[in-house]
Amino acid sequence: MKRTFGISLLGILLLGLVSTPVVAQDDMTARGILEAHIEATGGLTAWKEVKDLTSLADISFEIPQMGTLMLKLESFTVFPGYGYTNIELLSGPAVVTADQVNQKAYYTPLEGWVEANGTRSNLSEVPAAQRTQLQRTSSKNELAYLDLPDSVLVRLDDDVLNEKPVYVISVTDKGQTIKYLVDKETKYIAGQATQTPVGEVLSVMSDYRDVGGFIFPFVQTAEMGGQGTQVITFTTIEVNAGLTAAAIAAKAGVSKKVATPE
Numbered sequence: 001m002k003r004t005f006g007i008s009l010l011g012i013l014l015l016g017l018v019s020t021p022v023v024a025q026d027d028m029t030a031r032g033i034l035e036a037h038i039e040a041t042g043g044l045t046a047w048k049e050v051k052d053l054t055s056l057a058d059i060s061f062e063i064p065q066m067g068t069l070m071l072k073l074e075s076f077t078v079f080p081g082y083g084y085t086n087i088e089l090l091s092g093p094a095v096v097t098a099d100q101v102n103q104k105a106y107y108t109p110l111e112g113w114v115e116a117n118g119t120r121s122n123l124s125e126v127p128a129a130q131r132t133q134l135q136r137t138s139s140k141n142e143l144a145y146l147d148l149p150d151s152v153l154v155r156l157d158d159d160v161l162n163e164k165p166v167y168v169i170s171v172t173d174k175g176q177t178i179k180y181l182v183d184k185e186t187k188y189i190a191g192q193a194t195q196t197p198v199g200e201v202l203s204v205m206s207d208y209r210d211v212g213g214f215i216f217p218f219v220q221t222a223e224m225g226g227q228g229t230q231v232i233t234f235t236t237i238e239v240n241a242g243l244t245a246a247a248i249a250a251k252a253g254v255s256k257k258v259a260t261p262e
Contacts, residue, residue: 030153030169033182034142040187041140041215050139050214052078052243056236059087063228067093069101073232080137081109082245084252106252108245139239145171161190161204188215198225211237 038044059071069092077083089101104115112123138144145153152172159168159181166181181191193202201224205217220232
């Protein structure tokens with residue numbers, strides 16, 4: 001039987017929640033915590049002025065009883081909503097083929113496609129949550145959360161992650177709920193918990209660095225609920241490098257005029 005490896009295109013950020021003691025809470029709201037995080041990582045005004053983002057990364061995926069997959073990730077985005085993402089197999093167990101792992105996606109605000117398992121599908125045919133994730137309207141998801149009503153921004157009990165106290169908030173948007181663990185001292189996101197077919201898993205962010213005044217995590221580690229361990233190590237992050245929608249189309253091999261909304 002052909003085995004499919006479900007590594008999502010831009011949501012490769014998941015993983016294993018650890019039980020830890022609850023710590024005392026203060027009176028910050030979920031919205032206030034998001035605002036503090038945005039300010040600590042670059043500031044609201046600066047993030048809103050980001051026009052393009054390039055990310056290159058190496059991904060290792062340790063699969064129990066099989067070995068380690070090594071992948072490369074390339075992601076190019078012009079805001080709002082233009083992008084090309086490529087995930088390519090570099091090495092792995094002999095039973096794993098490139099067709100099982102390689103993925104590409106090209107998207108504009110009006111159209112696009114996703115290619116996986118040797119098959120290309122129109123963007124309109126993929127799940128709505130994945131379309132939203134691909135067609136990003138801003139460089140930082142937390143900016144969009146500020147436009148949501150307080151009823152879907154919920155502060156949960158504080159916790160501890162890697163021996164550091166964290167705020168815990170949940171955000172529900174377009175039918176999906178994500179939990180964020182925010183370091184109380186730095187206000188950086190230390191972890192992000194998402195419901196997956198293997199249960200709730202947590203992606204742990206580390207190695208935060210300054211990129212032109214913006215703070216990014218360069219390492220994201222995930223324990224995939226018994227399915228293996230995934231580590232994403234970013235080698236390049238560029239902000240406002242002059243990337244254009246036409247350049248993205250060229251990277252994706254699209255020769256026709258880029259579709260734009262009226």
